[in-house]
Amino acid sequence: MKSAQVDAYLRRLGAEYPAWPTVDVLRELHLRHLRTVPFENLSVHLGEEIVLEETRLLDKVVGARRGGFCYELNGAFGALLTALGYEVTLLAARVYGDGNRLGIPYDHMALLVRTVDGGDWLADVGFGAHSHLPLAFGERGEQEDRGGAFRIVEAGPDAAGARGGHDSARAADLDVLRDGKPVYRVELRPRVLDDFVAGAWWHSTSPRSHFLQSLVCSRLTDEGGRITLSGRRLTLTTVDGEREVRELGTDEEVLAVYRDRFGIGLDRAPAVRNPDALGQFGPQGATRA
Numbered sequence: 001m002k003s004a005q006v007d008a009y010l011r012r013l014g015a016e017y018p019a020w021p022t023v024d025v026l027r028e029l030h031l032r033h034l035r036t037v038p039f040e041n042l043s044v045h046l047g048e049e050i051v052l053e054e055t056r057l058l059d060k061v062v063g064a065r066r067g068g069f070c071y072e073l074n075g076a077f078g079a080l081l082t083a084l085g086y087e088v089t090l091l092a093a094r095v096y097g098d099g100n101r102l103g104i105p106y107d108h109m110a111l112l113v114r115t116v117d118g119g120d121w122l123a124d125v126g127f128g129a130h131s132h133l134p135l136a137f138g139e140r141g142e143q144e145d146r147g148g149a150f151r152i153v154e155a156g157p158d159a160a161g162a163r164g165g166h167d168s169a170r171a172a173d174l175d176v177l178r179d180g181k182p183v184y185r186v187e188l189r190p191r192v193l194d195d196f197v198a199g200a201w202w203h204s205t206s207p208r209s210h211f212l213q214s215l216v217c218s219r220l221t222d223e224g225g226r227i228t229l230s231g232r233r234l235t236l237t238t239v240d241g242e243r244e245v246r247e248l249g250t251d252e253e254v255l256a257v258y259r260d261r262f263g264i265g266l267d268r269a270p271a272v273r274n275p276d277a278l279g280q281f282g283p284q285g286a287t288r289a
Helices: 003-013 022-037 040-044 052-061 070-083 193-205 251-264 275-280 281-287
Strands: 087-095 108-114 120-123 143-146 148-154 174-178 182-188 217-218 224-229 233-237 243-246
Touching: 003 022, 003 052, 003 070, 022 070, 022 120, 022 217, 040 193, 052 070, 070 087, 070 108, 070 120, 070 193, 087 193, 108 182, 108 193, 217 251, 224 251
Parallel strands: none
Antiparallel strands: 087 108, 087 182, 108 120, 143 148, 148 174, 174 182, 217 224, 224 233, 233 243
C-alpha cells in the first residue's frame, strides 16, 4: 500500500497512524473496522466485479467507501495491517452450516496477526456477527467478548477422516466456537489472495450460495449492537439482543438507509438477482476476467 492509501484507510476508520503495531492498536482498528465498514454482498446483485487483488480491494473499501464480504474485508484489512508493520497471514476456513456440515474449501478468509508485544491473534472483520475483538490464537480456554463467549480448539477429523495440518508443529486444524457452537474451521497453512478466487466465484454464482439468495448489509453499532438492511427489511439489534424490525416502503427509503446508516451511495436500490440468469455475469463477474 502507498502511504496515501494507508492515510485514507485510517481516515475512514477514524483512527490515528499508530506508532507501533501493538495488540492494543490491533484491537482498536478491529473494532473501528466492524463499526465503519459494513459486511455486504451488494456487488453480487449489482453485477459488479469481485476481484481479489489488493489494488481493487482498496479501491472498493477505501476509494469507493464500500464494504464487502470476507475475502474483500479481511483482504483489505490484512493489507492495512501489513502496511502498519504487523505480520499477517491469510488463513482459509470452512464455515459450519446446517447439521454442522462444513462448507466448501476456501469458504471463508480469516487473518492470523502477529504483534510486536502480544503474540498471535485471530482477526476477522469479514464474518458479520462475530467477535468484536481479535481472539488470542494460542489460547484454548474461553475468551469473553461482547460478541459472545469464544473458544479456539483443536478440530477433530472431518467427514473424510482428515484432521488437516501440514507439519509436525501444527498437527490439526482449529475450530472456532461461539457460545459452545462451532462457527468455522481454520486451516493453518498460509494462503495468498489468489487461493480464494474459487471460493469467491462459488459464493457469487452458485444457486446454493446464501449470498446469491438474499441481500445483506450489516455493521456493528457504536453501542455494541448491530444494524442490518436485508432487502427492504431494516433490523436494529441492541447489545442485549432486543430487535426492532421495520419494512421500508420505497426505493428512496432504501437508498437513504444505505447512505445515512452505512455510508454507501448508490444510484439504484439493489434487488436479488435471478440465480437462473447467472450467464449475465458468470465467473468473470465474480473473479478476474
